Amino acid sequence: MLSTRSTEIVRATLPAVGGAIGEIAPLFYEKLFAAHPGLLRDLFNRGNQASGTQQQALAGAIAAFATALVEHPETRPDAMLSRIAHKHVSLGISPDQYPVVRRHLFEAIAEVLGDAVTEEVAAAWDEVYWLMANALIALEARLYEQAGTAAGDVFRPYRVTGRLAETAEVTTYLVQPLDGGPLPASRPGQYVSVQVQLADGARQIRQYSLSGRPDDALQFSVKRVTGEPDGEVSHHLHDRLAVGDTLMVSAPAGDVALADGDAPVLLASAGIGCTPMTGMLSHLAATGSRRRVISVHADRSEASHAFRADLLQLTEKLPDAVAHVWYEEPEGAWPADRTGYADLSRIDIPAGTTAYLCGPLPFLRSVRAQLLDAGVAASGIHYEVFGPDLWLGQDG
Incomplete structure (x- = not known):
């Protein structure tokens, strides 16, 4: 005080x-x-x-x-x-x-x-x-x-054991501890930091959400960032990181993690924000959860939608789950009421729902407002944002 x-x-x-x-x-x-x-x-x-x-x-x-x-x-x-x-x-x-x-x-x-x-x-x-x-x-x-680490000592060397192109812009990596030791504990929705040495000698660090739960590896996914400036680490990983390479990876962290319980859960994402939500959905499916699960995702198009097949497959594995998807630029036949931005007004959101959000700040603001209008308690809405949190400390 x-x-x-x-x-x-x-x-x-x-x-x-x-x-x-x-x-x-x-x-x-x-x-x-x-x-x-x-x-x-x-x-x-x-x-x-x-x-x-x-x-x-x-x-x-x-x-x-x-x-x-x-x-x-x-x-x-x-x-x-x-x-x-x-x-x-x-x-x-x-x-x-x-x-x-x-x-x-x-x-x-x-x-x-x-x-x-x-x-x-x-x-x-x-x-x-x-x-x-x-x-x-x-x-x-x-x-x-x-x-289980000393202060500041969170990075361990990992070997890349798998690499999968999710879309033209998103690649998933599987990594295992180089020393053959056990994987660190993690919670669905958390992220890891990845440290790479760039051409100029800098050792830059970025955070990537755990996008799945394989038994013998950590899985994270990286979107190639283009713009002003381009993402130097994402380009390095996409262009240079191959199976067999070594990578420095931190212990998992992140305060936005799926809570245990039986209450209904809503997972809302836009773009690459689907990565932690896929991790949460994977956990729910793997544990045989009987919770009411509502997935909401918004993307530019089917081609840019990473984990599109996973979303459908994991939803089908759950006994009480439904997925709602919006595309701004549909590439084929697509319902008019699912074209454009995510609209939760016609979705039946049960009382007591806990919501997890991840995506660009305008998406987070819009979805949070819609959830509040639908009667979801403010205390039950949790969000993750990639990069510096410009919403931190604000009322939203």
Whole structure:
């Protein structure tokens, strides 16, 4: 809990800090990478830095945490902290990195806000930082313990044992521990981090959802990312990673995982967001679940729809499951009411449904609103987003 005096100061200065956080975050990263260039080369996603999305995510998280401290002092934003902690553990973040971040962040705050950052103001925001940092360090310690690894030591060498083209843009990889040891425990819906060495020597890391549950391997799927800039890791994996190669893979992580129970479940995805949903559906089918399962997927066309056959086959294996699919550009005969964007208004969604969402942010916002309109409790709607979470801390 934030001290009374610091609460007053943070409340008074939050508009100024919040208003300037868009300047503070990029300056912080500039200072951090100037002092520690290896972090950009081997830890942070260079594509997200170039696009600015990582800066936006950091700014949103800091502002949301500070706002929560002053508006709801008796509670802690655990959902937001859990999301960040899982991502940190998947990257191998360790406690000794938090003082480094603090130093460069506060240098950026002081430079942007100037004389407004008095000793008293700096002390109050220092309290905010360490409340957040120490909460994350504690959460991450528990996650490392559950994974059976030391803090920061999450990567193991794996051998690629299978490669399958799902679509022209999506490839699935099967990997097994190089030492022949057991696979790490995972929950349906989680992801792994993959580290590759690129042509310039950088060791870049990306997260990919576990897209199935083979007995003797981890399975993840990668979409080739094209745009400004192209996805350097996805292109490397598609163009260079072959069966027999070795790959560094982290222990599974992720706070959006299918919960046990008998309640109805709705799995909604768009595009490559189908990967964690396929993992969840595979688990339900493999365990003989009798839950009511509703799958909703939206895609550009049949050709771009990865795991299309899996969706149909897994749905047929479940005794009480149904799949609804929308295509923006159908390639053949296709119902008019399933053309365009996903529309849940005519789907019968049972009371007590728990929903899991994955896809682009506009899709997540649209589907969440439709689920709320259908009577699904906000607490029962969980989402996963690839890349920096620009929804973090927002009401949606």
